[in-house]
Amino acid sequence: MLRLENISKSYNKGAIKAVDNINLDIKKGEIFGFLGPNGAGKTTTIKMIVGLLKPDSGKVTVGTVDAWQEPIEAKSMISYVPDNxxxxxxxxGIEYLNFxxxxxxxxxxxxxxxxxYYLELFSIKDAVGDLIASYSHGMKQKIxxxxxxxxxxxxxxxDEPMVGLDPKSAFNLKEIMRKMCDEGKTVFFSTHVLEVAEKLCDRIAIINKGKIVALGTMEELKAHAEEKQSLENIFLELTE
Structure with missing residues (x-):
């Protein structure tokens, strides 16, 4: 459903290599977790996938569509929730949703x-008639x-979808993500909540300093670790 081929992105005239020649192949029906410390290249990668940043080199394919050659068709298959x-x-709220x-x-x-359905699920039905300026961060995230x-x-x-959500809404979002994938859709998300990634994701990639340093299922990641560790320990071992 999503393929990244030799994607790179630099800033400051090449002085900062934010994403360094990464390759990923994400399948239909998969919840794919994208992990890394702050500044590792997660958000830059996501912005290249959704068409907000153009890669310096490489190719992004959504389904069978080249995301940069046919951007409208690619974006029609995508929904994106940014980190902020x-x-x-x-x-x-209702005007934004109708837009x-x-x-x-x-x-x-x-x-x-x-x-x-969704307004009831996220407990914001009574707030959609209000200006978004009056919303808390969590309410904005829900809308x-x-x-x-x-x-x-x-x-x-x-990109970091759980930030600002109350426990019930976070639980409901995880249920939605799993249901979507059970129906053959694909979920790609970054998170710092390693416990969520460990329990929810079918596969995980860890990015550090712009490079993919680990990729696989939890079982595969544990098999390559020194001991049968938690995702938190594996993450810290690979990114320190």
């Missing part, structure tokens, strides 16, 4: 049904998640 929910503060529905061409009846889920994307990309 910077959205239109002067819109009401998202319009962008993806979701019919009114289907849209209303999905909105009722962004709701908007991203409206299109039922083939590829759901999330």
């Amino acid at each position: 929910p910077e959205i239109y503060d002067r819109l009401k 998202m529905g319009d962008m993806y061409g979701i019919p009114k009846e289907e849209r209303e049904k999905k909105l009722n 962004v998640l709701t908007g991203a889920l409206l299109s039922n994307p083939d590829l759901f990309i999330l």
Whole structure:
């Protein structure tokens, strides 16, 4: 569903190598965890996948579509939740959600049904008539998640999605992610919550200083570690 081939990205005229020639192949029906310390290249990689940053070299393929040669077709298959929910503060929540529905061409009846479901699930139904400027960080995160889920994307990309969510909403999001993959969709997400990644992900990649330093299932990662360690210990061993 998603393939990265020899992707690289530098800043400051090549002085800083944020992402260094990485290759990943993510399958349909897979929850794929993307882990790394701050500054390792996670967000830069994600922004190249979704079309916000152009790679210096390499290729991003979504399904069978070259994401940079056919960007509209590629983006029609993707929903993206960024690491910080910077959205239109002067819109009401429902106005933002209808804008998202319009962008993806979701019919009114289907849209209303999905909105009722997700707004109830994330406990923000009573707040959608308010300006987004009045929302807490967690409420903004929930409204962004709701908007991203409206299109039922083939590829759901999330950058630190649990930040700011209350325990119930975080649990519901994990349930949604698993259900999507059971239906043949693909989830690609970064997180610093290693316990969540260990329990939820089918496969995990660890990036450090722009390079992939580990890739595989939890069993495969443990097999390459010195002992049968937790993901936290493996992560610290590989990134220190």
